Amino acid sequence: MLARLVLLLLAVAALAQPAAFSPAVRAFIKVDAPVIALTNARIIDGTGAPAKENQTLILRGGSVAEIGDAARVKPPDGATVIDLTGKSVIPGLVMVHEHLYYPTGPGVYGQLGESFVRLYLAGGVTTIRTGGNVNGFMDLKLKQLIEAGQQPGPAIDATAPYLNGPNTFLQMRDMKDADEARKHVAYWADMGATSFKAYMQISRAQLGAAVDEAHKRGLKVTGHLCSVTYREAADLGIDNLEHGFLASTDFVADKQPDACPGQAGGQRTIAALDPDGAPFKALVKTLVDKKVALTSTLTVFETFTPGRPMPPGLDVLLPPLRQQFEQNYQRTAQSQNSVYTTLFPKALALERAFAQAGGTLLAGTDPTGGGGVIPGYSNQRQLELLVEAGFTPLEAIRIGSLNGATYLGRQARVGSIAVGKQADLVVIDGDPSKTIADVRKVDTVFKHGVGFDPAKLIAAVSGKVGLW
Ligand SMILES: [Zn+2]
Numbered sequence: 458m459l460a461r462l463v464l465l466l467l468a469v470a471a472l473a474q475p476a477a478f479s480p481a482v483r484a485f486i487k488v489d490a491p492v493i494a495l496t497n498a499r500i501i502d503g504t505g506a507p508a509k510e511n512q513t514l515i516l517r518g519g520s521v522a523e524i525g526d527a528a529r530v531k532p533p534d535g536a537t538v539i540d541l542t543g544k545s546v547i548p549g550l551v552m553v554h555e556h557l558y559y560p561t562g563p564g565v566y567g568q569l570g571e572s573f574v575r576l577y578l579a580g581g582v583t584t585i586r587t588g589g590n591v592n593g594f595m596d597l598k599l600k601q602l603i604e605a606g607q608q609p610g611p612a613i614d615a616t617a618p619y620l621n622g623p624n625t626f627l628q629m630r631d632m633k634d635a636d637e638a639r640k641h642v643a644y645w646a647d648m649g650a651t652s653f654k655a656y657m658q659i660s661r662a663q664l665g666a667a668v669d670e671a672h673k674r675g676l677k678v679t680g681h682l683c684s685v686t687y688r689e690a691a692d693l694g695i696d697n698l699e700h701g702f703l704a705s706t707d708f709v710a711d712k713q714p715d716a717c718p719g720q721a722g723g724q725r726t727i728a729a730l731d732p733d734g735a736p737f738k739a740l741v742k743t744l745v746d747k748k749v750a751l752t753s754t755l756t757v758f759e760t761f762t763p764g765r766p767m768p769p770g771l772d773v774l775l776p777p778l779r780q781q782f783e784q785n786y787q788r789t790a791q792s793q794n795s796v797y798t799t800l801f802p803k804a805l806a807l808e809r810a811f812a813q814a815g816g817t818l819l820a821g822t823d824p825t826g827g828g829g830v831i832p833g834y835s836n837q838r839q840l841e842l843l844v845e846a847g848f849t850p851l852e853a854i855r856i857g858s859l860n861g862a863t864y865l866g867r868q869a870r871v872g873s874i875a876v877g878k879q880a881d882l883v884v885i886d887g888d889p890s891k892t893i894a895d896v897r898k899v900d901t902v903f904k905h906g907v908g909f910d911p912a913k914l915i916a917a918v919s920g921k922v923g924l925w
Contacts, residue, residue, distance in 0.1 A: 478606040488908030494532030498541035503548035503858040503873035508890040516880040519906035549583025549881030551861030554821020572918040574610030579914035580833020581883035586614035589654040591628035617645030621656035635666035642670040655680035683717035728800040750817040755842040756835040757823040762797040770834025775923030782828040805846035820857040850893040880906035
């Protein structure tokens with residue numbers, strides 16, 4: 458019986474593996490063998506448990522077959538052996554506020570799916586949820602092409618085009634009523650979307666209808682809200698809220714139902730909020746009680762904040778896009794009375810307080826805003842910012858791996874390093890359990906047991922991100 462179960466599990470694992478990689482994808486692969494032994498590694502397993510030194514991992518058929526002390530676990534005959542002395546292995550990152558588009562001009566978001574999926578994988582991200590889509594079918598198509606081995610990239614939990622009421626975004630639908638919200642969810646779910654994102658001008662009736670239709674299909678809804686408060690959304694059954702507390706309008710004194718008082722209006726109240734005060738604690742309790750997860754996207758807010766370092770990865774951008782961001786950066790640096798001077802540190806404190814109160818914190822990057830949030834690089838930066846917020850490096854890695862996988866319902870296969878799980882692993886040339894910035898030193902990214910070369914993935918798009 459057990460043998461039959463094992464065979465069945467192996468068959469399921471084999472199904473999820475691409476039948477064959479195209480020659481174009483093969484060019485990015487540096488390790489591909491039936492049995493691989495990663496020896497003498499430091500393992501940071503993604504659960505928050507302490508790092509273990511001198512471990513050997515045996516990868517077989519795309520999964521982790523064995524883990525143990527290097528002195529005990531010996532590479533099987535014929536295995537490809539890779540000595541990782543001095544290096545660490547962390548789980549492939551699972552990040553949930555990702556996009557396959559980027560601000561290219563005023564109010565316009567260019568569809569950069571092909572370059573972005575390479576950058577995500579190069580940065581150690583093996584699973585993404587796209588947190589909102591202005592590409593129509595592109596997120597879905599890329600997900601399918603990656604699964605078929607025709608494109609390199611992370612596994613994609615593909616989000617439908619945004620759910621929004623009347624709005625001024627060129628690439629976003631204006632839904633008139635709750636019936637349209639229900640139909641939007643039904644159509645895109647039928648097309649293969651597995652997540653939904655509500656946006657700033659949605660009404661309570663539309664959000665409620667969307668949540669109801671998505672839940673009927675076993676799918677989840679997240680939101681970057683404004684017109685609907687966090688508490689209202691929690692009462693309507695939303696699963697996840699984006700941008701920590703920076704999109705909350707719960708504390709706006711004259712807030713009108715179903716109307717967005719402006720992002721800035723909400724943010725002024727958050728900047729003034731006391732993390733130890735009763736109003737904030739009551740909201741946190743509601744979110745925790747209703748099991749609403751919160752996504753931290755500190756990376757995008759850092760780009761709005763004066764005095765912060767230049768974000769990593771700008772070299773990959775097309776020169777005009779790079780210059781555009783550098784000009785934005787200079788403007789931000791000179792801004793004398795930006796709300797972000799107080800809001801950004803407050804964002805860190807509120808997210809930490811939410812997690813300490815038992816809330817589920819997820820991580821994402823949000824490559825939007827005024828630019829400068831570069832896939833892959835920004836996922837690593839997001840982990841650094843969580844540590845700046847007060848989490849230990851082990852906790853930050855867990856937020857960026859197992860927490861995301863658990864939210865997406867994929868934790869049986871990915872999100873942590875364990876026997877039987879898919880071999881989605883990042884080899885790091887350093888020790889991120891002590892120095893989180895070492896996550897930037899990605900040596901190899903294993904996805905389903907196949908090792909990709911980050912340098913080649915980056916080189917293939919460098920200087921051209923913005924074109925495609
Ligand atoms: Zn976003």
